[in-house]
Amino acid sequence: MSSHRPFGLPVAAAAAAVLLLSAVGCSSTDAKVSAPVPSPPAEEAAFCRALAKELPGTVAGLERNDPEPDSELTAGWGDAAIVLRCGVPRPDRMNDPQAQGVDADGVNWLYEPRQGDGPRFTTTYRKAYVEVTLDERYAHDVGPLVDLAAPVKKAVPDSV
DSSP states (O other), X not given: OOOOSGGGOOHHHHHHHHHHHHHHHTOTTTOOOBOOOOOOOHHHHHHHHHHHHHOOSEETTXXXXXXXXXXXXXXXXXXXXXXXXXXXXXXXXXXXXXXXEEEETTEEEEEXXXXXXXXXXXXXXXXXXXXXXXXXXXXXXXXXXXXXXXXXXXXSOBOO
């Protein structure tokens, strides 16, 4: 009978070694997430740069961890749990009269569920579209949108 335990360690020690190596190899600080950088018109880009200056250091208790490439048009928190992109194109879904939306502290957002992941929200009635994607941990939680509402209201004016 052969043993597949590393270095002949007892089962408990082998399991602990595997867990430790897995944790070290998968540390959240090892790799950055990437997010496509939008290419908005100049006026929208100016609103996005203003928004970048207003964004908080934490959202939903997660520390700021911006995606790559570095851009004033993108921001992130946690391990890509929350990713914001400013200056995205108007989503086609906004043309659907059955589309769902939410209001989070005075900012209206289009709600779009995503297969196998958390939702995507895009601001409505603003001079630049701000998109926020949430991972599955936030599938039923608009708390991150509440944390982002004040910066959006301050930097991106209403379009109506």
